[in-house]
Amino acid sequence: MSRGRVDVRTDLEQVFRGHYARVVAVAARVLGSRDQAEDVAQEVFLSFGRSSVPADEAGGWLTVAATHTALNLLRSGRRRSSREEIAGDGPAVAPDVADLVITREERSSVRAALARLPHKQAAALVLRHSGLSYAEVAAALDMSPGSVGTTVRRAESHLLEELNRHASPE
Amino acid sequence: MRHPSEGVLRRLVDEPAGVTDDDRAHVASCPTCLRALESARADAQLVGSALTASGAADVDTDAAWARFSATPAPAAAPFRPAAAPRRGWRTTVRRPAVAALSAVVLLTGAGVAAANDWLPIFETERVEPVEITAGDLVQVPDLSAYGDLQITEEPDPEQVADAATARELTGLEVPEVTDLPGGVTGDPTYQAAGVVSATFTFSADKAAQAAAAEGEDLPPVPAGLDGSSLRLEAGPGVAAMWAQPTGVPTLVVARVGAPTVDASGGVEFETVQDYLLSLPGLPPELATQIENLSQEDGTLPLPVPAELVTTSEADVNGEDATVLTSRNGLFAGVVWVEDGVMTGVAGSLSADELLSVARGLR
Numbered sequence: 001m002s003r004g005r006v007d008v009r010t011d012l013e014q015v016f017r018g019h020y021a022r023v024v025a026v027a028a029r030v031l032g033s034r035d036q037a038e039d040v041a042q043e044v045f046l047s048f049g050r051s052s053v054p055a056d057e058a059g060g061w062l063t064v065a066a067t068h069t070a071l072n073l074l075r076s077g078r079r080r081s082s083r084e085e086i087a088g089d090g091p092a093v094a095p096d097v098a099d100l101v102i103t104r105e106e107r108s109s110v111r112a113a114l115a116r117l118p119h120k121q122a123a124a125l126v127l128r129h130s131g132l133s134y135a136e137v138a139a140a141l142d143m144s145p146g147s148v149g150t151t152v153r154r155a156e157s158h159l160l161e162e163l164n165r166h167a168s169p170e
Numbered sequence: 171m172r173h174p175s176e177g178v179l180r181r182l183v184d185e186p187a188g189v190t191d192d193d194r195a196h197v198a199s200c201p202t203c204l205r206a207l208e209s210a211r212a213d214a215q216l217v218g219s220a221l222t223a224s225g226a227a228d229v230d231t232d233a234a235w236a237r238f239s240a241t242p243a244p245a246a247a248p249f250r251p252a253a254a255p256r257r258g259w260r261t262t263v264r265r266p267a268v269a270a271l272s273a274v275v276l277l278t279g280a281g282v283a284a285a286n287d288w289l290p291i292f293e294t295e296r297v298e299p300v301e302i303t304a305g306d307l308v309q310v311p312d313l314s315a316y317g318d319l320q321i322t323e324e325p326d327p328e329q330v331a332d333a334a335t336a337r338e339l340t341g342l343e344v345p346e347v348t349d350l351p352g353g354v355t356g357d358p359t360y361q362a363a364g365v366v367s368a369t370f371t372f373s374a375d376k377a378a379q380a381a382a383a384e385g386e387d388l389p390p391v392p393a394g395l396d397g398s399s400l401r402l403e404a405g406p407g408v409a410a411m412w413a414q415p416t417g418v419p420t421l422v423v424a425r426v427g428a429p430t431v432d433a434s435g436g437v438e439f440e441t442v443q444d445y446l447l448s449l450p451g452l453p454p455e456l457a458t459q460i461e462n463l464s465q466e467d468g469t470l471p472l473p474v475p476a477e478l479v480t481t482s483e484a485d486v487n488g489e490d491a492t493v494l495t496s497r498n499g500l501f502a503g504v505v506w507v508e509d510g511v512m513t514g515v516a517g518s519l520s521a522d523e524l525l526s527v528a529r530g531l532r
């Protein structure tokens with residue numbers, strides 16, 4: 001009795017299975033690499049396992065934690081080379097819109113641009129594109145809900161400037 | 171009416187219900203806004219597409235769970251499953267700051283400064299990582315407006331092959347962990363760092379300029395203060411660090427020469443301190459750093475996220491130790507000083523686990 005597992009949440013497996021794919025997708029949005037995203041997810045669930053976050057708030061918490069952790073990793077320079085992205089990652093094609101074909105090179109510059117954005121702006125962008133509502137993004141980042149749209153729009157403009165391609169009319 | 175802002179248009183793309191009826195009605199009948207809305211929508215789609223990583227969708231959750239559950243869970247401290255002994259929370263402002271600063275110096279001296287962003291601390295209500303950057307770690311109070319601040323000796327932290335090399339370089343033994351806590355695996359990396367020292371020389375001229383910039387006169391300078399110096403020193407240090415595959419440290423064990431402040435030039439340290447504190451326009455943060463400078467406690471002032479960390483006391487084999495815990499318990503550190511040498515353990519572990527490591531060090 002002296003040694004055994006302590007403080008392991010009884011709901012951990014259920015939360016893990018229910019949210020794992022989503023957490024990986026959030027981290028992959030930042031890192032562009034599934035392997036690294038899975039490392040981040042493992043870390044985030046480890047933190048979750050030690051926390052007392054209520055299970056019904058797990059989704060939001062995990063999304064925010066994955067975003068911050070992945071952004072930190074992206075900036076830390078410990079990120080592996082783009083080897084994995086190059087290996088086998090064809091361009092993502094959204095069939096209806098020819099403009100949405102994003103080349104590998106562009107993918108890589110998007111991530112470089114993401115790493116250069118102010119942390120809060122980058123986090124707001126990733127959280128929004130991960131499906132959090134404006135109110136949730138505002139709560140997670142301690143912003144006013146009214147400023148989320150402006151912050152996200154600004155981040156998108158920055159990224160597209162890096163890509164040198166705007167969908168805007170001019 | 172005025173055109174709604176870009177932010178409102180952006181929200182209209184995702185959450186039309188979150189936009190006021192007036193704004194919606196305006197946009198629907200305004201060609202300019204409709205164009206801007208379309209452009210926001212197209213940009214959003216393009217960025218969404220650029221951020222989508224192919225292959226991220228088909229993860230193998232079963233395999234991931236198997237990997238996750240194979241990672242050893244944290245083990246209870248064998249002899250103390252309950253909370254660590256506490257003699258009450260620190261009540262003064264000064265000591266916690268001092269203790270926290272010491273912990274940071276400890277890590278700095280040991281060369282962990284290189285591990286940028288090393289510690290994500292999550293709060294349960296609002297998730298925010300705390301990024302401690304190398305720049306934060308090596309700060310001495312920025313007194314450059316009031317004199318010359320010179321780093322006289324760089325610590326040159328470096329990674330070394332093993333504990334023996336670290337000892338050879340610094341003369342300090344790397345503390346040996348007898349029993350690794352659950353979740354900490356693999357071999358540690360070793361760091362060694364030399365002494366870091368800085369000298370601050372007070373300049374009445376510079377201080378007068380700083381005061382003038384505030385539109386104030388310099389208070390009378392006590393005799394002998396102009397040109398007198400403070401010497402700040404810490405190190406050498408050694409550390410062993412265990413990390414997760416992503417590079418985030420799980421456990422750091424370090425030992426470092428306790429930092430000291432030394433006044434020379436014939437002026438008492440308190441005189442320098444009091445005078446600096448009396449200067450007009452002194453930024454409050456700098457004032458706190460200066461207040462925390464002390465000769466007896468042997469500390470360097472450094473910024474720490476005090477609002478995220480609580481401190482308490484514990485006993486480590488007869489020494490009074492300070493325990494630092496992030497408010498949600500995801501990160502902790504234990505620090506104590508013995509014969510002018512500071513030893514500390516820190517990591518993404520509970521305070522109990524770290525105390526267990528601390529008490530088992532050889």
